Amino acid sequence: MKARHHVAIVALMLVIRLMPTHAHHSLSVEFDTDKTVTLTGTITEMKWSNPHGWLYIDVKDAQGDIQKWAVEFASPNQLYRRGWRREDLPVNASVVVNGYRSRDNSARISATDVKLPDGRTLFAGNNEKQ
Amino acid sequence: MSCGSVVRVMLLAAIVAGGWRSVVIAQQASGAAIPSLPTRPDSVCPDDNPIAVRACGRERANTFTPPKTPDGKPDFSGFWGGSQVAHENLEAHVRTPDDNGGPSVIVDPPDGKVPIQPWAEVKRLENRARYIDQNAQCFQSGVPRHLYMGTYQFLQTPAYLVQLSEETNAVRIIALDGRPHVGKDIVLWQGDSRGHFEGNTLVVETTNQNGMPRLDQQGHFYTDAATVTERFTMFDPNTILYEATIDDPLVYTRPFTIAIGLHRNTRQGYELWEESCYEGESNATHLLNLGYRNYPGFSAKDAQIAKEAYERSRTR
Amino acid sequence: MKPALALLVFAILSVTAYAQSYRAPRTPAGQPDLQGIWQAVNTAVWNIQDHSASLGVPAGQGIVDGNEIPYRQEALAKRRENYRNRATEDPERRCFMVGTPRILYMPYPFQIVQTRDQIAIISEYVHTVRSIRLTGQHPAGSVQWWMGDSRARWEGETLVVDVRNFTDQTWFDRSGNYHSDALHVVERFTRTSPDHIQYEATIEDPKTFTRPWKISMPLYRRVETNVQLLEYECQAYLEAERDARR
Numbered sequence: 001m002k003a004r005h006h007v008a009i010v011a012l013m014l015v016i017r018l019m020p021t022h023a024h025h026s027l028s029v030e031f032d033t034d035k036t037v038t039l040t041g042t043i044t045e046m047k048w049s050n051p052h053g054w055l056y057i058d059v060k061d062a063q064g065d066i067q068k069w070a071v072e073f074a075s076p077n078q079l080y081r082r083g084w085r086r087e088d089l090p091v092n093a094s095v096v097v098n099g100y101r102s103r104d105n106s107a108r109i110s111a112t113d114v115k116l117p118d119g120r121t122l123f124a125g126n127n128e129k130q
Numbered sequence: 131m132s133c134g135s136v137v138r139v140m141l142l143a144a145i146v147a148g149g150w151r152s153v154v155i156a157q158q159a160s161g162a163a164i165p166s167l168p169t170r171p172d173s174v175c176p177d178d179n180p181i182a183v184r185a186c187g188r189e190r191a192n193t194f195t196p197p198k199t200p201d202g203k204p205d206f207s208g209f210w211g212g213s214q215v216a217h218e219n220l221e222a223h224v225r226t227p228d229d230n231g232g233p234s235v236i237v238d239p240p241d242g243k244v245p246i247q248p249w250a251e252v253k254r255l256e257n258r259a260r261y262i263d264q265n266a267q268c269f270q271s272g273v274p275r276h277l278y279m280g281t282y283q284f285l286q287t288p289a290y291l292v293q294l295s296e297e298t299n300a301v302r303i304i305a306l307d308g309r310p311h312v313g314k315d316i317v318l319w320q321g322d323s324r325g326h327f328e329g330n331t332l333v334v335e336t337t338n339q340n341g342m343p344r345l346d347q348q349g350h351f352y353t354d355a356a357t358v359t360e361r362f363t364m365f366d367p368n369t370i371l372y373e374a375t376i377d378d379p380l381v382y383t384r385p386f387t388i389a390i391g392l393h394r395n396t397r398q399g400y401e402l403w404e405e406s407c408y409e410g411e412s413n414a415t416h417l418l419n420l421g422y423r424n425y426p427g428f429s430a431k432d433a434q435i436a437k438e439a440y441e442r443s444r445t446r
Numbered sequence: 447m448k449p450a451l452a453l454l455v456f457a458i459l460s461v462t463a464y465a466q467s468y469r470a471p472r473t474p475a476g477q478p479d480l481q482g483i484w485q486a487v488n489t490a491v492w493n494i495q496d497h498s499a500s501l502g503v504p505a506g507q508g509i510v511d512g513n514e515i516p517y518r519q520e521a522l523a524k525r526r527e528n529y530r531n532r533a534t535e536d537p538e539r540r541c542f543m544v545g546t547p548r549i550l551y552m553p554y555p556f557q558i559v560q561t562r563d564q565i566a567i568i569s570e571y572v573h574t575v576r577s578i579r580l581t582g583q584h585p586a587g588s589v590q591w592w593m594g595d596s597r598a599r600w601e602g603e604t605l606v607v608d609v610r611n612f613t614d615q616t617w618f619d620r621s622g623n624y625h626s627d628a629l630h631v632v633e634r635f636t637r638t639s640p641d642h643i644q645y646e647a648t649i650e651d652p653k654t655f656t657r658p659w660k661i662s663m664p665l666y667r668r669v670e671t672n673v674q675l676l677e678y679e680c681q682a683y684l685e686a687e688r689d690a691r692r
Contacts, residue, residue: 030416033227048590049410051268077296077403085587104420200474207561269682270573283577285561287481288474292559292566294575301573303557309672318677320573342682399582404591408572408681409542409615424682424689 031100031110039069039097039109046089048076055114057095071097072110073124084122093117099124168211168281169397173369177391180235181242184389187363187371196330196364199286204330206362207286209395209402210370212279216390217265220244220346237373238387244350245383249440253428257349261425264343267414268407270300270319272343273336273358274374278390283402291325291332298407304334311337317354319343332362342427345376352378355430368394380433470603470637475562478603478637482558483668483675486551486645493621494551494661509551511660515623521654528622536620541572541680543592545616546609546631547647547661549574555668557675565598565605570678584610590627592616607633618649626653641667 041057053073058066073079089095094117099109111124175186196204215232222242225231234242246254264271271278281296291304304323312322317340325334336358344351356378363371370392377385470478489497489506496513499505517525528535538544544552554570567576578596585595595611609631617624630650638644643665650658 030420047410050405050407051410075405077405080403080585080589085589087588104416267681267685269679285559285564285566287559287561289481290559292568294566294577299573299575301568301575303559303568303675305674309674312674312676316676319679319682320677401579401582402577403585404593406543406592406613409537409592414685418692423692424685426686426689 030103032103033100035101036112037099037101037109039071039099041069041095041097043089043091043093043095044068045091046086048079048086050075050077053079055089055095055097055111057097067107069097070106070108071099071114071124072108073114079122082123088116088122089114168209168395168400170211170393171368171396173391173393174366175369175391179233180389181237181240183391184237184371184373187365187369187389187391190365191330191363191371194330194365197367199288201288203286203288203327204332204364205286206284206291206332206364206370208284209397209400210282210284210392211395212277212282212390212392214279216278216346216388217275218346219348220350220388221348235388235390236386237389238375239384245386246350247381247383247437248444249437250351250381250433252440253436254349254351257344257351257425258347259349260423261344261349262414262417262422263347264425265298266417267424268298270298270343272319272339273302273321273323274360274372274376274388275343275345276300276302276320277372277374277392281395281402282392294402296402296405299405314338317341321358330363332360334360334362336360340427341429341432342425344425351428352376352381353428353430353433355380355433362392368396370394380430380437468603468638473560473562477560477562477600478605479560480558480565480605480635480637480643481560483555483673484558484643484665485553485555485668486663487666488551488663490551490661490663491548491553491619494619494623497621509661509663511662514659516656516659518654518656525622525624528617528624530622532620532622536622537616538620541684543572543574543616545592545612545618546576546594546596547633547645548616548618549576549593550645550665551663554678555673555675568675570675572678572680578605578607584608594629594631603636605633605635607631607635609633624654625649625651628653635665638664641669643667 039057039059041059043055044058045056047054053076055071055073057069057071059069061067096115097109097111098113099111102108113124114122116122174190176182199205214230216235218229218232220235221244222234223229223231236242236244239245270276276295277293283294285292285294289305289307291306293302293304295301302320302323304325306325308326309324311324317338319340319342321336322338323334323336325332339352339354339356341352341354356376359375359377361373365371372390372392373387375385375387376382473479473481488509489504490509492503492506493508495508495510495515497506497508533539549569549571550556552569552571556567556569559566559568563579563581565578567578574593576593576596578598580598582597584597589595589611590613591611592613592615594609596607596609598605598607612625612627612629614625614627628651632648634646636644644662645665646660646662648658648660649655
């Protein structure tokens with residue numbers, strides 16, 4: 001049926017159009033897209049900066065020591081347009097973050113998504129394949 | 131109101147309103163409400179093949195009447211979007227973790243290859259290996275590259291077409307009033323553009339570029355001697371056929387032409403918002419730590435010297 | 447009244463009346479036409495208040511009404527600290543955007559392009575663009591932009607612009623006059639002659655100042671033949687300099 005065909009095409013196009021339009025240097029120059037990691041941590045800071053927002057989290061390792069991680073997001077405007085505001089990522093909130101590990105082995109990941117305690121998932125907007 | 135119930139309300143509203151587009155939007159991105167992302171209607175011409183888009187678009191343009199300004203010129207005002215493909219590589223390239231992949235955007239020469247001179251191919255490989263893309267530094271991307279893949283608003287008055295990008299707040303001002311170009315001793319990141327109408331096509335000539343931006347992420351480059359001639363032709367209400375011919379005789383064996391579809395964003399109330407790119411830039415620091423450097427640009431004089439050195443090396 | 451005196455009074459009233467009731471040409475949409483290339487000719491970028499000269503800095507009569515900026519007591523200490531650190535802490539030194547209204551008195555020309563729903567002010571300084579919209583609302587919630595969000599309406603000959611949604615990162619001048627993210631600016635642009643716009647702005651920021659205060663200045667049309675905006679891509683020059691030192 002034509003309407004459904006249109007919906008499917010527009011859905012596909014919207015998915016494509018959700019890719020970051022500011023994909024400056026290629027993702028895999030900096031991050032290893034073969035190595036997905038999952039981190040559970042507490043938010044210490046959210047920086048709403050361009051071209052990437054940055055979420056800083058404290059992650060407890062197996063020994064109970066705190067590791068500080070930096071999580072790369074899409075730009076603030078891409079997050080604002082999805083209705084997200086600073087209040088949604090408050091300090092001390094506990095989050096689960098999925099992303100790609102940095103190639104230089106520093107404690108940085110490029111986020112694919114972030115899950116908040118109330119179950120909402122924040123699409124991080126970085127990876128154009130999502 | 132929780133996210134889930136927001137989605138339910140939106141779906142209900144959409145069903146009640148009968149608008150299929152809002153239903154699709156409500157289903158997007160993990161249940162979050164998306165108030166103002168772009169909306170891109172279908173084009174009448176196939177979107178994935180530049181040669182086909184160009185042929186189809188040019189044919190359609192013969193019978194299509196675009197919206198007009200009060201003084202009778204085709205009106206390019208509004209919000210538009212590009213595509214990622216040319217940004218990655220002007221030539222055909224496959225999908226990798228790095229790239230979305232896509233066909234060549236080069237429609238002339240017909241083999242879709244950049245007609246690059248041998249000395250310049252060596253330089254291109256050096257560019258790719260050594261230098262940070264200007265896009266990563268939040269610098270502007272010149273002509274034609276600033277029109278590849280962004281989120282645009284075109285503002286048109288009788289004397290000017292202004293092309294605004296959300297990305298890095300880039301801006302290009304095209305004078306339509308017939309004034310001469312600035313003097314050759316002034317070079318500019320976005321060049322110096324002069325436009326005039328030929329029927330329903332806006333033809334723009336850009337000179338005085340500074341040779342700093344590269345044409346794609348593969349290191350394709352040009353010098354300050356380049357002339358870029360663009361043609362903007364709307365062939366359906368929501369699509370512009372964008373053609374750009376790059377002429378730089380020191381770097382390329384002949385002028386070559388790319389074609390890209392620019393698609394109207396029909397989302398009601400859409401706005402370009404400020405992107406304070408350089409103010410927050412930290413990616414470039416990381417790339418600098420990995421050993422990349424800022425591109426120093428390449429003038430016509432640099433090109434002449436490099437070309438002669440290459441030719442001397444070949445005769446040994 | 448003696449004829450000579452009457453003539454004098456008449457002449458004075460005519461000049462005043464002319465300045466107050468200049469009717470600008472209209473755009474195709476029927477609005478007063480603000481378009482063109484404009485520039486402020488003053489020293490406000492150095493210091494928006496009266497100041498004497500120093501090496502490299504010209505003296506200037508300020509643009510602040512009453513020459514007083516009503517800082518809160520605790521905010522005054524920060525202003526003094528800014529002044530001491532101005533060589534490194536002024537955002538302009540890092541080639542960052544300089545905010546509103548400072549972009550209008552930067553020593554670079556800017557171009558106004560005007561359509562029915564939107565007025566773009568494009569500065570030569572790091573290609574700064576202010577999109578002043580005659581439609582829509584300020585975005586709700588804590589959205590912060592360096593140049594703020596500008597929404598405007600016409601009041602007769604005057605464009606009245608309401609600007610909110612600021613960061614706290616910009617300074618009003620190179621001397622360290624500053625604001626918080628609660629900044630609210632109301633601007634008035636009025637053509638007063640073929641080649642002048644009178645610009646006024648009311649600055650309000652309860653976190654920093656005890657009351658609103660005003661600035662005003664003329665903007666001058668750049669009348670040279672074929673004058674156009676060029677570029678000052680500060681960031682590129684700064685990065686090239688850093689590269690040279692690596």
